[in-house]
Amino acid sequence: MQNDKMKCGLTEQKESHFIDTIEKEAYVWCEENWKHDDYEHTHKRAQLTYVEEGYQYFHIDQKIYLVPQNHVIWIPSGKPHRITSEAKTVKLMLFLFNSSFKEDFYDHVQVFAIPPVLREMLLYASKWNKILTEDDEQDIFFKAILKSLPHFCKESNYLEVPVPTDARLIPVCNYINSNFKYNLNIDLLAEKAQMSVRSLQRIFKHETGITLQKYLQLIRILKSVELIDMKQFTLSEVGFKVGYQSLSAFTSSYFSIMKSKPRTK
Structure with a gap:
């Protein structure tokens, strides 16, 4: 008997490996007190995470990235990562994209302080939380967020600890x-x-x-x-x-x- 688990809209068929059965180009997944598995995992969708409250450690490519409150991290498609945190409360918004634009920015991990305009865009997008059906406004809005990311990331601002x-x-x-x-x-x-x-x-x-x-x-x-x-x-x-x-x-x-x-x- 198969024991698949659904996490952030993705189906985990076996530990650390996720498959994507969602047809939408992009969607958002929010939870108040985030509890994430602390083992390394990967998925095809690129990931934009906004840390609204608390902080998170992302373990990627022999480095530990600290993403504090009011920062975002971009993780390219297929990049193995592990997430840990000792924060009392963690409030995250995850945006998962099936594809991205052909620019160098999207091929690398990016961490930066969220500018006010991007924060307002992400908070507005939370109205589509966990909605996996098609929505024209959402599709256009999420594409605008994705296209604008390199312009919001003028200077990376994060704590990166090499391992x-x-x-x-x-x-x-x-x-x-x-x-x-x-x-x-x-x-x-x-x-x-x-x-x-x-x-x-x-x-x-x-x-x-x-x-x-x-x-x-x-x-x-x-x-x-x-x-x-x-x-x-x-x-x-x-x-x-x-x-x-x-x-x-x-x-x-x-x-x-x-x-x-x-x-x-």
């Missing part, structure tokens, strides 16, 4: 992920990787494209987003909890990554 493929570097990343509050002990990290300090620095930069210090900064800011979302701490407390000795140092580091100042609301 190394070299197994020797995994204990290094795990240690930093657990001890991000403290400054780097490069000798200890080299010992965990079972290589010299110079080799560790060279191989880590080659594998991830960033330095160990930059990786620490990314992890600290990632953790700060989680703490801010909890709404239990002041910004000074958040900064201290992730390893910064002053609010100004935390704010400066946050801004350099996120291109906006941290806010508790």
Whole structure:
């Protein structure tokens, strides 16, 4: 007996593999408190996700993309991805497109802050939530959204954390992920990787494209987003909890990554 499951309008015949039996060119799927499987999956439709509340991590191509509140992520057709979040509440809008335009933009993962006009368009489109029948206005409106995306994405603004493929570097990343509050002990990290300090620095930069210090900064800011979302701490407390000795140092580091100042609301 076949045990197919329907998720976001797509049919999951087996874990991680979805098939599309919907004839519509595009549709929208919204849920108040989003619960998504955390295993990697793929589907033919391209995906535009708007994070209206909370935040999401998207694990794609050996990278972890943080998509905070009021940001969108574009995932090309057939791109394997995994989604996780520690946010208390997650409110998402998913737009699934059967095809896209032949421009370079649509072939790559894109994450950017949602401009007001796009936000209003997506919120208006929510009136078609989970409607899988044909609708002329919807078809034209969704095509306009899709066509306009490259113009809305003037500058990517997101936290992207690389994941190394070299197994020797995994204990290094795990240690930093657990001890991000403290400054780097490069000798200890080299010992965990079972290589010299110079080799560790060279191989880590080659594998991830960033330095160990930059990786620490990314992890600290990632953790700060989680703490801010909890709404239990002041910004000074958040900064201290992730390893910064002053609010100004935390704010400066946050801004350099996120291109906006941290806010508790």
